[in-house]
Amino acid sequence: MTSTETITITSPATSSGTWVHQEHDFKASPDRVYEALMDQRQFAAFSGASAEIDRTPGGAFSLIRGRVTGRNVELVANKRIVQAWRVVPWAEGIYSIVRFELLPTHAGTRLVLDHSGFPPEDVDSRHGGWRRVYFDPLRAHLEAGAGPSATPTEGAGR
Amino acid sequence: MQLHAETILPAAPRRVHDELADRGPTDSASVVVTTDIDPILGGAILGVAQRDMLEPLGGDIEVRDIELVPGERVVQTWRISDWESGVYSLVRMTLMRDGEGTRMILDRVGPLKKFLAA
Numbered sequence: 001m002t003s004t005e006t007i008t009i010t011s012p013a014t015s016s017g018t019w020v021h022q023e024h025d026f027k028a029s030p031d032r033v034y035e036a037l038m039d040q041r042q043f044a045a046f047s048g049a050s051a052e053i054d055r056t057p058g059g060a061f062s063l064i065r066g067r068v069t070g071r072n073v074e075l076v077a078n079k080r081i082v083q084a085w086r087v088v089p090w091a092e093g094i095y096s097i098v099r100f101e102l103l104p105t106h107a108g109t110r111l112v113l114d115h116s117g118f119p120p121e122d123v124d125s126r127h128g129g130w131r132r133v134y135f136d137p138l139r140a141h142l143e144a145g146a147g148p149s150a151t152p153t154e155g156a157g158r
Numbered sequence: 159m160q161l162h163a164e165t166i167l168p169a170a171p172r173r174v175h176d177e178l179a180d181r182g183p184t185d186s187a188s189v190v191v192t193t194d195i196d197p198i199l200g201g202a203i204l205g206v207a208q209r210d211m212l213e214p215l216g217g218d219i220e221v222r223d224i225e226l227v228p229g230e231r232v233v234q235t236w237r238i239s240d241w242e243s244g245v246y247s248l249v250r251m252t253l254m255r256d257g258e259g260t261r262m263i264l265d266r267v268g269p270l271k272k273f274l275a276a
Contacts, residue, residue: 017160017267058222071224073235073246080244084224084235093231095224097248097268117160117248117267 018096019116020126024135028142030102030109031078036138037100038081046141047133064133070095078102090119111135161266171253171260172229178251179226229253236266245269 026033036042043051043063053061055075062069067088074082085098096118103110118126167174225233230253235246247268254261 093233093250095248097246
């Protein structure tokens with residue numbers, strides 16, 4: 001290769017891009033929360049829609065009747081899930097990074113979500129969608145009708 | 159942090175794709191040592207991808223393929239060896255023929271700056 005290639009950078013590398021940070025408490029142990037997120041039968045049960053999950057690192061998943069797809073990047077049983085994650089409306093090849101950290105608490109588990117790199121127009125839907133599609137149904141599934149836990153901590157930006 | 163960059167590489171899109179694609183086992187990410195990559199093509203790609211990541215080019219990168227479309231697109235997660243555990247960036251490289259070479263459009267998202275603060 002010659003050294004004449006042109007590199008054009010059109011966005012500052014110092015920008016964080018889009019992100020959502022949420023923390024949710026569950027009255028269930030980290031292993032139960034982890035299993036609910038990684039076991040396709042449990043995921044389908046709490047989400048109310050079909051789910052296929054290859055629960056190996058690098059394995060593909062398809063959730064909510066194929067609306068959410070991606071691959072597992074890192075799995076640490078009962079502690080951490082990192083996924084390359086996309087939803088159907090996004091352009092081909094667009095993925096984001098989702099990280100669930102499961103921290104044991106006195107009452108059960110604090111799930112810390114960090115989601116980054118999604119299209120800017122999706123900030124509002126991602127912010128509300130996590131609670132509506134994932135965490136509220138997951139809480140109902142795990143706590144079997146128990147009341148909500150501590151008030152969630154949230155943030156979002158672009 | 160996010161980055162959008164474009165560069166022209168002196169090889170056909172399929173060769174660029176094959177150079178980028180991780181050919182390791184699917185159940186584990188491969189660790190790419192920069193000195194093991196084609197010193198011309200791979201080195202240039204890494205140079206673009208790592209730009210502004212505050213890391214020297216000689217660092218090891220753990221790569222996992224997310225989506226491969228031969229000759230068209232490579233999506234991978236990248237992780238620099240000394241990042242905090244669980245921290246990744248996502249790199250999408252879109253390949254288009256440009257004369258005898260390839261125009262590579264690289265979009266990198268993450269990691270969030272807070273994860274690199276330590």
